[in-house]
Amino acid sequence: MKTSGNTVLITGGATGIGFALAAALSNQGNEVIICGRREEKLSEAKEKLPGISIRTCDISQQAEIESLFDWVTSNFPGINVLVNNAGMQRAIDFRKGVEDLIKNEDEINVNLKAQIYLAAYFVPVFSRRQTESAIINVSSGLAFVPLAKFPIYCATKAAIHSFTISLRHQLRVTPIRVFEVIPPTVYDTELKGKPLQKSDWTVSSYEVADAVMKGLKNNDYEISLGAAKNWINGSKNELEIAFNNMNR
Numbered sequence: 001m002k003t004s005g006n007t008v009l010i011t012g013g014a015t016g017i018g019f020a021l022a023a024a025l026s027n028q029g030n031e032v033i034i035c036g037r038r039e040e041k042l043s044e045a046k047e048k049l050p051g052i053s054i055r056t057c058d059i060s061q062q063a064e065i066e067s068l069f070d071w072v073t074s075n076f077p078g079i080n081v082l083v084n085n086a087g088m089q090r091a092i093d094f095r096k097g098v099e100d101l102i103k104n105e106d107e108i109n110v111n112l113k114a115q116i117y118l119a120a121y122f123v124p125v126f127s128r129r130q131t132e133s134a135i136i137n138v139s140s141g142l143a144f145v146p147l148a149k150f151p152i153y154c155a156t157k158a159a160i161h162s163f164t165i166s167l168r169h170q171l172r173v174t175p176i177r178v179f180e181v182i183p184p185t186v187y188d189t190e191l192k193g194k195p196l197q198k199s200d201w202t203v204s205s206y207e208v209a210d211a212v213m214k215g216l217k218n219n220d221y222e223i224s225l226g227a228a229k230n231w232i233n234g235s236k237n238e239l240e241i242a243f244n245n246m247n248r
């Protein structure tokens, strides 16, 4: 699809992969709107990319998803791309029963339910477009090879992978293209609380954004890089070996 002249909403666009994507899309002549919970992070992003628009929103709340949708469609009637990027990752130890589940924010709402609802809100709007439009869901290599320390996170990403396949199939008769971005571990984001060390098995958020821009241009519907690229086509045996290596 074309990678300029779009109007793009990126959830969680103030930091990490979302911000790198906001920068890449903005530099290529797209109108970019980002949202997130923290106003200061959104303002910092706007200082770096003055052309973008920002909106505070907690997508774990249904009412806030609705008001985000209303605000975006009223203020940016040409909106034609949704990037479902916002996400969170929590360590959950089931040997403690419900203790970790209760004290942590609900990953299912943010990583899965919100993406599904946002897609559902925007599909009818995008269907009416004369030009092509897109829904871009960010999953993870962990959708294919779980890291057992983050069981709910991995389950939500596997669910997003499955949901994206079904959505793409349902929308094949519309002008809406449905992409999945499948990054490996990204070292320079806030997902794990602090940036990780750069290593052979990690990539930067800018490498992910670069792969997304190329993938969109080539209509490569499953955009992956690094280790995740091997995993999406891995055999059961290869995925088992990767699982055992990662969960040692």
Ligand SMILES: NC(=O)c1ccc[n+]([C@@H]2O[C@H](COP(=O)([O-])OP(=O)(O)OC[C@H]3O[C@@H](n4cnc5c(N)ncnc54)[C@H](OP(=O)(O)O)[C@@H]3O)[C@@H](O)[C@H]2O)c1
Pocket (backbone or CB within 6 Å): 011, 012, 013, 014, 015, 016, 017, 018, 035, 036, 037, 038, 039, 041, 057, 058, 059, 060, 084, 085, 086, 087, 088, 110, 138, 139, 140, 141, 182, 183, 184, 185, 186, 187, 189, 190, 191, 192, 205
């Ligand atoms: N980092 C990795 O290794 C990796 C690998 C594969 C896939 N991914 C995926 O990439 C996506 C982006 O993550 P990232 O690595 O770039 O981490 P990040 O820097 O932490 O970005 C996540 C963004 O989501 C926003 N967010 C979280 N909860 C939200 C909520 N309830 N409502 C609205 N916004 C919310 C955060 O902003 P606020 O806190 O201000 O709301 C933040 O800007 C996620 O879906 C993640 O699962 C990451």
